[in-house]
Amino acid sequence: MHAIILAAGQGTRMKSAKPKVLHELGGKAMLGHVVDRARELGAAGIHVVVGHGAAQVRDWAAAHYGEGALRWAEQREQKGTAHAVQQAMPQIPDGAQVLVLYGDVPLVSVATLRELVTAGARTLAVATVELADPFGYGRILRDRGRRVTGIVEEKDATPRQRAIREINTGLLAVPAKRLRGWLAKVKNGNAKGEYYLTDIVAMAAKGGLKVATVAAHAAEVEGANDRAQLARLERVLQQRQAAALLQAGVALLDPARFDLRGALRCGRDVTIDVGCVFEGEVTLGDDVKIGPHCVLRNVTLGAGSVVHAHSVLDGCTAEHDCVIGPFARVRPTTRLAAGSHVGNFVEVKNAALGAGTKANHLAYVGDARVGARTNIGAGVITCNYDGASKHVTTIGDDVFVGSDTQLVAPVTVHDGATIGAGSTITRDVPAGGLTIARAREQKTLAGWQRPKKQPK
Numbered sequence: 001m002h003a004i005i006l007a008a009g010q011g012t013r014m015k016s017a018k019p020k021v022l023h024e025l026g027g028k029a030m031l032g033h034v035v036d037r038a039r040e041l042g043a044a045g046i047h048v049v050v051g052h053g054a055a056q057v058r059d060w061a062a063a064h065y066g067e068g069a070l071r072w073a074e075q076r077e078q079k080g081t082a083h084a085v086q087q088a089m090p091q092i093p094d095g096a097q098v099l100v101l102y103g104d105v106p107l108v109s110v111a112t113l114r115e116l117v118t119a120g121a122r123t124l125a126v127a128t129v130e131l132a133d134p135f136g137y138g139r140i141l142r143d144r145g146r147r148v149t150g151i152v153e154e155k156d157a158t159p160r161q162r163a164i165r166e167i168n169t170g171l172l173a174v175p176a177k178r179l180r181g182w183l184a185k186v187k188n189g190n191a192k193g194e195y196y197l198t199d200i201v202a203m204a205a206k207g208g209l210k211v212a213t214v215a216a217h218a219a220e221v222e223g224a225n226d227r228a229q230l231a232r233l234e235r236v237l238q239q240r241q242a243a244a245l246l247q248a249g250v251a252l253l254d255p256a257r258f259d260l261r262g263a264l265r266c267g268r269d270v271t272i273d274v275g276c277v278f279e280g281e282v283t284l285g286d287d288v289k290i291g292p293h294c295v296l297r298n299v300t301l302g303a304g305s306v307v308h309a310h311s312v313l314d315g316c317t318a319e320h321d322c323v324i325g326p327f328a329r330v331r332p333t334t335r336l337a338a339g340s341h342v343g344n345f346v347e348v349k350n351a352a353l354g355a356g357t358k359a360n361h362l363a364y365v366g367d368a369r370v371g372a373r374t375n376i377g378a379g380v381i382t383c384n385y386d387g388a389s390k391h392v393t394t395i396g397d398d399v400f401v402g403s404d405t406q407l408v409a410p411v412t413v414h415d416g417a418t419i420g421a422g423s424t425i426t427r428d429v430p431a432g433g434l435t436i437a438r439a440r441e442q443k444t445l446a447g448w449q450r451p452k453k454q455p456k
Contacts (some may be wrong), residue, residue: 001117001174002096003038004088005274007031008051008102010077014225019053021103021409022060023230027261027279028236030224031057033106040110041117044096047088048103051075081170082186085179090448094177097121098196102170104223107233107240110217113171120173124204125212126151129173130220136166138180138198148211150202155191168198169221178204199229267303302338316348319355337372351382353396366390367409368413371397377421379404388451 009368011020019378021031073087118123131278141150151168182200224230243256257274267286275293300317308325315332323341331349342352343360354372361378382393391409413429420436
């Protein structure tokens with residue numbers, strides 16, 4: 001089976017410089033959803049027909065799937081769906097089966113496509129759906145015996161045909177050799193002057209071939225032509241993902257106020273409050289609790305950890321029983337050991353906090369290595385950047401750093417040390433004892449030059 005994905009449209013109604021198929025749904029380009037479905041079906045080849053923004057689409061594919069993962073065909077002129085499919089056919093052998101997909105129809109299920117592929121193994125199979133309001137769609141024509149005889153587009157339909165509620169989704173499966181022969185006969189004598197792929201249905205019926213139909217759900221075959229449709233599909237996707245999590249035992253306090261833009265793996269008895277956004281790869285251990293309006297991106301949290309309201313976590317890991325927030329920001333490459341705390345209005349970046357260490361209030365801990373059972377007071381800053389380079393602060397076990405202390409890196413605070421509040425630490429602090437470093441008078445060094453970055 002070879003999949004042909006039609007992705008050549010400009011999508012003018014999006015009012016965007018970006019090709020329509022690259023607009024995102026659940027944090028992934030619409031085209032990415034379709035490519036992933038084809039891969040799940042085990043397609044021997046995935047052929048993407050591009051036109052507008054072809055270079056952008058190719059660059060996107062290379063970044064997400066690697067060079068050579070997809071095959072390409074270009075539709076230089078927009079002459080209709082049959083013309084688009086024809087551009088990919090030279091790459092497909094006669095003995096193959098063809099599955100036609102659309103880059104802006106991202107929510108079609110693997111189950112529906114698998115049924116379509118099975119039905120179209122020897123004949124032509126099309127996916128259809130019944131709509132209360134079928135306006136704008138091609139109608140499925142049937143004879144008195146309910147056999148499919150053709151498809152008529154909205155603009156070419158008679159009033160009686162427009163009353164038909166069964167519509168064409170555009171999705172079809174067909175043996176490649178049959179498809180190739182029919183495409184050569186498609187004409188453009190219609191209201192739009194285009195070569196319609198749907199014309200092959202009438203050809204199949206007239207040739208005595210029974211056209212199979214597969215019933216799809218309306219939500220899975222809806223396309224996104226403008227921002228409003230894209231937003232509607234986003235809600236459909238999020239409702240699906242929320243339903244799957246609820247079924248798996250995750251407590252979503254309001255499934256309607258939940259957004260997953262990647263992959264979320266949860267242990268037992270995980271609770272997620274309202275308004276949370278999960279991006280990339282997120283793993284939550286048993287009994288993890290996420291407070292309202294948090295953002296987690298590429299995060300792993302150990303069992304029993306709690307993230308309080310309005311916290312932003314990005315590219316970090318935490319062991320079991322950590323407490324984060326409210327209003328905390330934990331930035332990439334941060335590692336929190338078991339039982340550590342990152343409190344309100346604390347920012348941590350590229351730092352490791354040891355077991356039981358706490359930074360509970362209004363602190364910045366960047367490029368730091370902090371031992372176990374250490375307390376970092378309110379207003380503490382690791383001064384890691386001199387204007388040109390980043391430097392590391394090392395703090396040992398059982399250290400107490402008093403409020404409003406500045407640690408001017410590179411500097412080391414040894415085990416058991418206590419630093420008095422309001423200190424500016426510029427030299428290593430010995431183990432044990434109390435260190436106080438408060439300026440007695442204000443001085444200005446005339447002619448001092450700030451370090452400058454060296455050109456690369």
